[in-house]
Amino acid sequence: MAGLYFEQFHVGQIFDHAIRRTVTEADNVFFTALTHNPAALHLDEEYCREHTEFGQRLVNSAFTLGLIVGISVGDTTLGTTVANLGWDEVRFPAPVFHGDTLRVQSEVVSLRESRSRPSQGIVVFEHRGYNQRGTLVATCKRSALMLKTP
Template sequence: MTRHYPDPQDWYEDQAVGHRGLSPTRTVTAADIGTFAGLTGDMAELHTSETHAAATEFGGRIAHGMLNLALMHGLVVRGGRLVSSGLALLGWSEVRFTGPVRIGDTVQAEWETIALRESASRPEAGIVTDRVSLRNQHGEVVVTGTVTELVRKRPV
């Protein structure tokens, strides 16, 4: 089932391998890139200098890879994925930056549940793993990764 809105009943028991979801879209702005650069201290000229970036193979400024990962994660949250039931983000793995995100690009995240398992240390929770991708307005995948989260079980 594909959802485009938050679902507060995303308990561990509601999860199924093969479940897919799609987030709302978001347009990346120059202000997003500038804010991220200032927040992180990553002032690489590819992201902060139009003159420098114009002379690269990208032909202009692009968003930081880590900004794109953060946007992908945020869009999954905006899509309602495990918003009320999530206890902890356990980690991202297999992250790949496969294309640039340019100022003015509109991106959207999609996810598919690929694994479910019980938590050995938290009997009130389970572990959900999703494969996530970020696509631009042309349908090109620009980031992929796997996210694992600790998710509440329905109270007994």
């Protein structure tokens, strides 16, 4: 298993994920269209050039969130998670544009054994996404129901 079991995590543990990803125009347009989001902010370059402070399309924030969490999976929860329980405190402090390359850091912020499932525990991760300039572009806390060591 690439992922870790509940007992292998500790509060303060930091993962600097090796996978990085350059976000493409296709990523943004396909994701935005597939999720039926008609916002010109993501789809209409001319609108953005004329009517926004950024002058270009912004990458859909739901894509950015999915990407930063997805990048974390291989080092943390692949094969050892039971379920994703939720995302909290999702923030996008800076925009993501086509061509930005994102890297991710994850930190374990809390652990607790499951009260109803003795073979499992809950790990809360804080995921942080940075662009190629080191600017923080996304953060979230994710609660994951994890298997304990068999």
